[in-house]
Amino acid sequence: MSGQKKRIACIILAAGMAVRFKSVKQLVKFERKSLVQRALDTANKSLADYVILIVGAHASEILSEINLGRAEVVLNKNFAKGQSTSVKCGISNLPDDCSGAIMMVADQPFLKTIYLDRMIRTFRRGKNAEAVVLSHYGEPRNPVLLPRRLFPKLLKLRGDVGARATIKNYDSVRLIEISDEKAFFDIDTKREASKLKSFERAK
Numbered sequence: 001m002s003g004q005k006k007r008i009a010c011i012i013l014a015a016g017m018a019v020r021f022k023s024v025k026q027l028v029k030f031e032r033k034s035l036v037q038r039a040l041d042t043a044n045k046s047l048a049d050y051v052i053l054i055v056g057a058h059a060s061e062i063l064s065e066i067n068l069g070r071a072e073v074v075l076n077k078n079f080a081k082g083q084s085t086s087v088k089c090g091i092s093n094l095p096d097d098c099s100g101a102i103m104m105v106a107d108q109p110f111l112k113t114i115y116l117d118r119m120i121r122t123f124r125r126g127k128n129a130e131a132v133v134l135s136h137y138g139e140p141r142n143p144v145l146l147p148r149r150l151f152p153k154l155l156k157l158r159g160d161v162g163a164r165a166t167i168k169n170y171d172s173v174r175l176i177e178i179s180d181e182k183a184f185f186d187i188d189t190k191r192e193a194s195k196l197k198s199f200e201r202a203k
Helices: 035-044 059-065 083-092 113-125 148-154 163-167 190-202
Strands: 007-014 050-055 072-075 098-105 131-136 139-147 173-177
Touching (some): 007 035, 007 083, 035 050, 050 083, 083 098, 083 148, 098 113, 113 131, 113 139
Parallel strands (some): 007 050, 007 098, 050 072
Antiparallel strands (some): 131 139
Protein backbone atom coordinates (compact mmCIF):
# COMPACT_ATOMS: atom_id res chain seq x y z
CA MET A 1 0.00 0.00 0.00
CA SER A 2 2.87 2.31 -0.80
CA GLY A 3 1.78 5.94 -1.15
CA GLN A 4 -1.68 5.20 0.22
CA LYS A 5 -3.08 5.75 3.67
CA LYS A 6 -3.08 2.54 5.64
CA ARG A 7 -6.68 1.72 6.52
CA ILE A 8 -7.28 0.59 10.06
CA ALA A 9 -10.22 -1.18 11.69
CA CYS A 10 -11.06 -1.02 15.36
CA ILE A 11 -12.61 -4.29 16.53
CA ILE A 12 -14.43 -4.15 19.86
CA LEU A 13 -14.68 -7.53 21.57
CA ALA A 14 -17.99 -7.60 23.47
CA ALA A 15 -19.20 -11.17 22.99
CA GLY A 16 -18.09 -12.73 26.26
CA MET A 17 -20.34 -14.43 28.77
CA ALA A 18 -18.63 -12.69 31.72
CA VAL A 19 -18.90 -15.85 33.83
CA ARG A 20 -17.12 -14.34 36.83
CA PHE A 21 -19.32 -11.27 36.68
CA LYS A 22 -22.58 -13.28 36.73
CA SER A 23 -24.58 -10.65 34.82
CA VAL A 24 -24.34 -8.60 31.61
CA LYS A 25 -21.02 -6.91 32.26
CA GLN A 26 -21.08 -5.03 28.97
CA LEU A 27 -24.06 -3.00 30.20
CA VAL A 28 -22.61 -1.96 33.56
CA LYS A 29 -22.98 1.81 33.82
CA PHE A 30 -20.21 4.30 34.54
CA GLU A 31 -21.09 7.99 34.49
CA ARG A 32 -24.52 7.14 33.05
CA LYS A 33 -23.08 5.22 30.12
CA SER A 34 -22.61 1.47 29.71
CA LEU A 35 -19.14 0.00 29.30
CA VAL A 36 -19.84 -1.15 25.76
CA GLN A 37 -21.26 2.27 24.81
CA ARG A 38 -18.15 3.96 26.17
CA ALA A 39 -16.00 1.61 24.07
CA LEU A 40 -18.11 2.36 20.99
CA ASP A 41 -17.90 6.09 21.50
CA THR A 42 -14.14 5.92 22.03
CA ALA A 43 -13.64 3.94 18.81
CA ASN A 44 -16.15 5.94 16.75
CA LYS A 45 -14.35 9.21 17.57
CA SER A 46 -10.96 7.78 16.62
CA LEU A 47 -9.04 7.92 13.34
CA ALA A 48 -9.98 4.30 12.62
CA ASP A 49 -11.48 3.86 9.16
CA TYR A 50 -13.80 1.07 10.30
CA VAL A 51 -15.36 0.16 13.63
CA ILE A 52 -16.69 -3.36 14.20
CA LEU A 53 -18.53 -4.52 17.31
CA ILE A 54 -18.42 -8.24 18.02
CA VAL A 55 -21.37 -9.48 20.08
CA GLY A 56 -22.36 -12.95 21.22
CA ALA A 57 -23.68 -13.61 24.73
CA HIS A 58 -26.64 -11.35 25.56
CA ALA A 59 -26.46 -9.93 22.02
CA SER A 60 -30.12 -8.88 21.79
CA GLU A 61 -30.04 -7.17 25.17
CA ILE A 62 -26.82 -5.33 24.39
CA LEU A 63 -27.92 -4.16 20.94
CA SER A 64 -31.21 -2.85 22.30
CA GLU A 65 -29.34 -0.63 24.78
CA ILE A 66 -26.67 0.98 22.62
CA ASN A 67 -26.17 3.56 19.90
CA LEU A 68 -23.89 2.03 17.27
CA GLY A 69 -22.99 5.25 15.52
CA ARG A 70 -20.80 4.33 12.54
CA ALA A 71 -19.96 0.89 13.89
CA GLU A 72 -21.00 -2.34 12.23
CA VAL A 73 -22.14 -5.39 14.18
CA VAL A 74 -20.88 -8.94 13.74
CA LEU A 75 -22.48 -11.81 15.65
CA ASN A 76 -20.11 -14.42 17.07
CA LYS A 77 -22.16 -17.61 17.38
CA ASN A 78 -19.22 -19.48 18.92
CA PHE A 79 -18.66 -17.06 21.81
CA ALA A 80 -18.84 -19.86 24.40
CA LYS A 81 -15.52 -21.23 23.07
CA GLY A 82 -13.53 -18.24 24.28
CA GLN A 83 -12.19 -14.86 23.24
CA SER A 84 -10.24 -16.30 20.33
CA THR A 85 -13.51 -16.89 18.50
CA SER A 86 -14.33 -13.17 18.68
CA VAL A 87 -10.88 -12.25 17.42
CA LYS A 88 -11.30 -14.61 14.47
CA CYS A 89 -14.83 -13.34 13.85
CA GLY A 90 -13.53 -9.79 13.64
CA ILE A 91 -10.62 -10.60 11.35
CA SER A 92 -12.85 -12.67 9.06
CA ASN A 93 -15.18 -9.70 8.55
CA LEU A 94 -12.60 -7.02 7.77
CA PRO A 95 -12.71 -5.11 4.47
CA ASP A 96 -10.14 -6.24 1.92
CA ASP A 97 -8.30 -2.91 2.01
CA CYS A 98 -7.57 -3.13 5.75
CA SER A 99 -3.85 -2.92 6.58
CA GLY A 100 -4.22 -3.42 10.31
CA ALA A 101 -6.70 -3.95 13.10
CA ILE A 102 -6.95 -2.70 16.66
CA MET A 103 -8.26 -5.33 19.04
CA MET A 104 -9.91 -3.64 21.97
CA VAL A 105 -11.97 -5.03 24.81
CA ALA A 106 -15.25 -3.48 25.93
CA ASP A 107 -14.47 -3.25 29.63
CA GLN A 108 -11.74 -0.59 29.83
CA PRO A 109 -13.79 2.52 30.70
CA PHE A 110 -10.78 4.84 30.97
CA LEU A 111 -9.31 4.07 27.57
CA LYS A 112 -9.23 7.31 25.58
CA THR A 113 -9.62 8.08 21.90
CA ILE A 114 -6.26 9.89 21.95
CA TYR A 115 -4.55 6.61 22.81
CA LEU A 116 -6.14 4.86 19.84
CA ASP A 117 -5.16 7.76 17.60
CA ARG A 118 -1.55 7.57 18.78
CA MET A 119 -1.53 3.89 17.86
CA ILE A 120 -3.00 4.57 14.43
CA ARG A 121 -0.61 7.44 13.63
CA THR A 122 2.37 5.36 14.74
CA PHE A 123 1.23 2.42 12.61
CA ARG A 124 0.71 4.60 9.54
CA ARG A 125 4.18 6.11 9.87
CA GLY A 126 5.89 2.76 10.45
CA LYS A 127 6.61 -0.35 8.45
CA ASN A 128 3.71 -2.36 7.03
CA ALA A 129 4.53 -5.37 9.22
CA GLU A 130 4.91 -3.48 12.50
CA ALA A 131 2.56 -4.14 15.42
CA VAL A 132 1.74 -1.25 17.75
CA VAL A 133 0.87 -1.90 21.37
CA LEU A 134 0.08 0.29 24.36
CA SER A 135 2.29 -0.40 27.37
CA HIS A 136 2.78 0.55 30.99
CA TYR A 137 6.37 0.50 32.28
CA GLY A 138 7.33 -1.49 29.20
CA GLU A 139 4.69 -4.18 29.73
CA PRO A 140 2.38 -4.70 26.72
CA ARG A 141 -1.28 -4.08 27.52
CA ASN A 142 -4.57 -3.91 25.65
CA PRO A 143 -5.41 -2.72 23.09
CA VAL A 144 -3.07 -3.93 20.35
CA LEU A 145 -2.87 -2.90 16.69
CA LEU A 146 -1.82 -5.80 14.51
CA PRO A 147 -0.72 -5.70 10.87
CA ARG A 148 -2.28 -7.77 8.09
CA ARG A 149 0.79 -10.00 8.16
CA LEU A 150 -0.42 -11.38 11.51
CA PHE A 151 -4.03 -12.00 10.45
CA PRO A 152 -3.39 -15.67 9.49
CA LYS A 153 -1.86 -16.22 12.92
CA LEU A 154 -4.90 -14.66 14.60
CA LEU A 155 -7.16 -17.03 12.70
CA LYS A 156 -5.33 -19.98 14.28
CA LEU A 157 -6.00 -18.91 17.88
CA ARG A 158 -7.94 -21.36 20.05
CA GLY A 159 -9.78 -21.12 23.36
CA ASP A 160 -9.89 -18.14 25.69
CA VAL A 161 -6.85 -16.44 24.21
CA GLY A 162 -6.70 -12.86 22.99
CA ALA A 163 -4.83 -11.15 20.16
CA ARG A 164 -1.97 -10.04 22.41
CA ALA A 165 -0.70 -13.63 22.45
CA THR A 166 0.40 -13.28 18.82
CA ILE A 167 3.04 -10.64 19.57
CA LYS A 168 4.97 -12.61 22.21
CA ASN A 169 7.54 -13.86 19.73
CA TYR A 170 6.92 -11.31 16.99
CA ASP A 171 10.02 -9.44 15.84
CA SER A 172 8.49 -6.06 14.97
CA VAL A 173 6.57 -4.48 17.85
CA ARG A 174 6.39 -0.78 18.69
CA LEU A 175 5.36 0.02 22.25
CA ILE A 176 3.59 3.26 23.16
CA GLU A 177 4.14 4.00 26.82
CA ILE A 178 1.10 5.26 28.75
CA SER A 179 1.95 6.54 32.22
CA ASP A 180 -1.64 6.58 33.49
CA GLU A 181 -2.24 3.05 34.76
CA LYS A 182 -5.96 3.78 35.08
CA ALA A 183 -6.19 3.64 31.28
CA PHE A 184 -5.76 -0.13 31.56
CA PHE A 185 -8.24 -0.68 34.38
CA ASP A 186 -10.60 -3.42 33.25
CA ILE A 187 -13.57 -5.05 34.89
CA ASP A 188 -13.92 -8.78 35.39
CA THR A 189 -15.71 -8.98 38.74
CA LYS A 190 -18.43 -7.19 40.71
CA ARG A 191 -15.75 -5.96 43.09
CA GLU A 192 -13.90 -4.25 40.25
CA ALA A 193 -17.17 -2.75 39.03
CA SER A 194 -17.77 -1.30 42.48
CA LYS A 195 -14.51 0.61 42.13
CA LEU A 196 -16.12 2.58 39.31
CA LYS A 197 -18.52 4.11 41.82
CA SER A 198 -15.57 5.31 43.89
CA PHE A 199 -14.12 6.95 40.78
CA GLU A 200 -17.44 8.71 40.21
CA ARG A 201 -17.59 9.94 43.80
CA ALA A 202 -14.03 11.23 43.55
CA LYS A 203 -14.99 13.60 40.76
